[in-house]
Amino acid sequence: xxxxxxxxxxxxxxxxxxxxxxxxxxxxxxxxxxxxxxxxxxxxxxxxxxxxxxxxxxxxxxxxxxxxxxxxxxxxxxxxxxxxxxxxxxxxxxxxxxxxxxxxxxxxxxxxxxxxxxxx
Amino acid sequence: xxxxxxxxxxxxxxxxxxxxxxxxxxxxxxxxxxxxxxxxxxxxxxxxxxxxxxxxxxxxxxxxxxxxxxxxxxxxxxxxxxxxxxxxxxxxxxxxxxxxxxxxxxx
Numbered sequence: 001x002x003x004x005x006x007x008x009x010x011x012x013x014x015x016x017x018x019x020x021x022x023x024x025x026x027x028x029x030x031x032x033x034x035x036x037x038x039x040x041x042x043x044x045x046x047x048x049x050x051x052x053x054x055x056x057x058x059x060x061x062x063x064x065x066x067x068x069x070x071x072x073x074x075x076x077x078x079x080x081x082x083x084x085x086x087x088x089x090x091x092x093x094x095x096x097x098x099x100x101x102x103x104x105x106x107x108x109x110x111x112x113x114x115x116x117x118x119x120x
Numbered sequence: 121x122x123x124x125x126x127x128x129x130x131x132x133x134x135x136x137x138x139x140x141x142x143x144x145x146x147x148x149x150x151x152x153x154x155x156x157x158x159x160x161x162x163x164x165x166x167x168x169x170x171x172x173x174x175x176x177x178x179x180x181x182x183x184x185x186x187x188x189x190x191x192x193x194x195x196x197x198x199x200x201x202x203x204x205x206x207x208x209x210x211x212x213x214x215x216x217x218x219x220x221x222x223x224x225x226x227x
Contacts, residue, residue: 035216045164045207047216060215061121094163104170105211106154110163 002027004095004111012089012118018082022095022111029053029076033098035107036069036080038091046091050098051078085118092116122146122210126219132227139195141222143208148188152212155184155193158221159204168193200226 008020022034035050049059051069059067063082071078082089092115096107123146133139143153151171156164166175168184171191181196195202203226208219 044220045209045218047218058214062215099169103151104154104173105152106166106169106175107156107164107209108166108169108175110165113163 002097002109004097004109006093006095006111006114008114008116010115010117012085012116013120014086014118015084018080018085018089018093018116018118020080020093020095020114020116021077022079024076024078024097029071029078030073033100034069034071034078035096035098037094037096037107038089039094039113040088040091048080048082048093087118090116090118121215122149122213122217124208124210124217124219126206126208126222128222129220130223130225132225133198134227135198135200137198139198139202139224141193141206141208143186143191143193143219145189145191145210145212149210149212151187152210153184153186153191154209154211155182156207156209157202157204158207164207198224198226 003025005023012018030053033050036048051057051071066083068081092113094113095111097109099108125144127142153171155168158164167178172184183194185192205221205223
């Protein structure tokens with residue numbers, strides 16, 4: 001049973017870089033797309049971007065200039081860096097597996113989420 | 121970006137009721153439409169993928185239909201544990217986008 005677990009600082013200062021890691025257990029990272037999704041308090045869900053095990057990435061244009069997603073197959077982890085953060089980046093950040101087939105594409109496994117607050 | 125519009129934003133129903141939520145895409149997304157359930161303080165949980173396919177382990181009272189731009193999510197007989205917020209999401213085009221959510225409450 002594949003499980004995901006986010007880790008990283010819960011508090012980041014404005015203008016600094018938010019860095020989170022998602023550890024994949026119970027399966028190999030070398031077989032799927034992996035996404036980051038966030039949810040500001042009391043609001044809806046926003047897809048940030050994804051990475052394939054081949055290292056190819058896709059980013060939401062709304063965040064593209066500030067986002068980097070990377071993957072470490074040796075550690076079975078993938079990571080999110082979001083630079084120049086502001087209070088608007090305060091959110092619960094989720095990692096998720098993006099299960100792609102010929103006829104569907106869905107986030108079928110999610111981490112529990114980690115709350116990140118941007119504040120001085 | 122493809123805009124996903126859910127209706128209603130909130131809904132109050134009684135146990136045993138049939139509940140329907142609609143989701144409209146701003147352009148044709150074929151059947152690349154997923155439905156998620158999110159309970160307070162928890163991660164979203166995939167219920168329906170590809171517009172009408174029930175995810176493994178999800179109770180059969182949940183169903184989805186539609187294609188193109190108009191989609192429907194149905195709970196055939198509402199149970200107390202179904203109280204949650206429900207989101208549709210399109211996976212036809214990048215960036216993936218979600219509906220604004222429908223908060224379901226027990227009457």
